[in-house]
Amino acid sequence: MNKIFFTEEHELFRQSLRAFLNKEVRPNIEQWEADEEIPRSIYKRFGEMGFMGVTYPEKYGGMGLDTFFSVVYTEEMIKMNSSGFNTSIGAHAGLALAHINGEGSEDQKQNYLTPGLAGKRIGCLAITEPSGGSDVASISTKASRDGDHFIINGSKTFISNGVLSDYIVAAVRTGGPGAKGLSMVIIDRETPGVSATKLKKMGWHASDTGEIAFDNVRIPDSQLLGEENKGFFYIMQHFASERLGMALIAVSQAQLALDLAIDYMAEREVFGRTIDKFQVLRHRIAQLSSEVTSARAFVYLLYKQYSEGDYIIKEAAMAKLVTTQLSDKVCYECMRLFGGYGYMESYPMARLLRDSQLGTIGGGTSEVLCEIISKMIIDTKEYKAVI
Numbered sequence: 499m500n501k502i503f504f505t506e507e508h509e510l511f512r513q514s515l516r517a518f519l520n521k522e523v524r525p526n527i528e529q530w531e532a533d534e535e536i537p538r539s540i541y542k543r544f545g546e547m548g549f550m551g552v553t554y555p556e557k558y559g560g561m562g563l564d565t566f567f568s569v570v571y572t573e574e575m576i577k578m579n580s581s582g583f584n585t586s587i588g589a590h591a592g593l594a595l596a597h598i599n600g601e602g603s604e605d606q607k608q609n610y611l612t613p614g615l616a617g618k619r620i621g622c623l624a625i626t627e628p629s630g631g632s633d634v635a636s637i638s639t640k641a642s643r644d645g646d647h648f649i650i651n652g653s654k655t656f657i658s659n660g661v662l663s664d665y666i667v668a669a670v671r672t673g674g675p676g677a678k679g680l681s682m683v684i685i686d687r688e689t690p691g692v693s694a695t696k697l698k699k700m701g702w703h704a705s706d707t708g709e710i711a712f713d714n715v716r717i718p719d720s721q722l723l724g725e726e727n728k729g730f731f732y733i734m735q736h737f738a739s740e741r742l743g744m745a746l747i748a749v750s751q752a753q754l755a756l757d758l759a760i761d762y763m764a765e766r767e768v769f770g771r772t773i774d775k776f777q778v779l780r781h782r783i784a785q786l787s788s789e790v791t792s793a794r795a796f797v798y799l800l801y802k803q804y805s806e807g808d809y810i811i812k813e814a815a816m817a818k819l820v821t822t823q824l825s826d827k828v829c830y831e832c833m834r835l836f837g838g839y840g841y842m843e844s845y846p847m848a849r850l851l852r853d854s855q856l857g858t859i860g861g862g863t864s865e866v867l868c869e870i871i872s873k874m875i876i877d878t879k880e881y882k883a884v885i
């Protein structure tokens with residue numbers, strides 16, 4: 499399968515990224531998990547190495563590479579076994595910068611994208627609100643016009659990089675009720691009236707997750723991203739690549755769980771033989787590996803379609819739905835193959851299992867994905883690209 503999707507250049511890139519991660523990231527993961535954040539210096543190192551902007555335009559400091567380089571990137575990042583670390587980089591490079599690259603003006607790209615790809619100015623994407631994340635069209639954070647400024651009031655929650663980022667790409671209500679009244683704006687952290695508090699959570703420990711409040715925050719209307727009242731459609735458009743990315747993360751996590759379990763099974767002796775000789779366990783690995791390999795083939799295929807410009811709203815939702823549930827199952831089964839050690843923090847499976855479980859929640863819960871898929875396949879609803 500690899501030869502269909504990856505070239506020799508992709509493999510060379512994989513080797514160099516892997517060497518970098520093993521040297522500069524892996525030895526620090528335990529500390530960053532304990533700190534519940536990653537240091538500024540690692541963003542800068544990603545920027546210096548070019549790894550922050552694998553597919554972004556070279557004009558702004560990206561590498562301008564094809565989509566399958568970003569697939570390689572994600573697969574190697576997940577091998578660090580810290581979704582918190584992956585999210586700290588990803589919420590900036592994959593979410594905030596995606597909106598700025600997609601809808602930003604030239605000035606906004608110079609101010610945020612270029613320093614962002616250099617790892618010097620870090621962003622977050624703030625859509626979810628305390629009153630609910632699934633129903634994006636009901637967002638209530640209000641941006642009222644005051645001449646050539648907006649005054650923003652409201653709050654956001656569960657925001658990755660929500661406390662430590664330098665700016666917030668936020669969804670706000672500039673118009674009437676419903677999907678057609680939303681816009682995207684960039685709010686600099688130091689603007690008076692912006693405050694944030696850090697949240698404690700079950701997994702993703704190396705990621706800073708925060709609640710952000712906006713109290714009469716005044717920003718110039720030049721901070722509007724794209725067109726006024728088109729925010730909902732921008733969010734939906736970016737959701738396709740975000741969900742596809744989460745599907746790739748899920749199959750990569752599941753593969754990591756299997757790889758770790760297979761290594762462990764070759765070493766662990768019980769009843770005078772290693773546990774990889776027990777047929778019931780061998781069959782379990784065979785079954786799970788078959789499911790993960792099949793799911794990965796679907797994800798690679800969607801990346802191919804996406805790279806050729808197909809608008810894959812339904813398929814990305816399907817991929818995220820299936821793969822995140824599969825990852826939870828595989829991580830759980832593989833954790834059990836470690837026996838009591840699977841439950842210990844000094845072994846990798848406990849973190850892998852709890853980190854996996856955000857997959858079915860973030861970026862659209864499984865129920866919300868089923869809503870989208872059922873509307874498209876039962877009611878034949880269609881979504882059209884706006885960008």
Ligand SMILES: Cc1cc2nc3c(=O)[nH]c(=O)nc-3n(C[C@H](O)[C@H](O)[C@H](O)COP(=O)(O)OP(=O)(O)OC[C@H]3O[C@@H](n4cnc5c(N)ncnc54)[C@H](O)[C@@H]3O)c2cc1C
Pocket residue numbers: 589622623624625626627628629630631632633655656657658659699702707856859860861862863864865866869
């Ligand atoms: C660690 C973490 C990091 C996150 N990072 C970000 C971030 O960077 N930026 C950001 O904007 N958000 C972020 N989120 C928020 C995430 O996207 C939301 O939690 C998610 O969209 C669900 O929203 P909610 O939590 O408000 O749940 P709700 O919308 O309150 O849903 C509650 C339950 O109801 C179900 N439900 C909702 N609607 C329906 C329906 N129509 N039919 C059936 N069931 C339904 C849901 O599936 C869920 O089980 C993050 C969340 C976490 C936990």
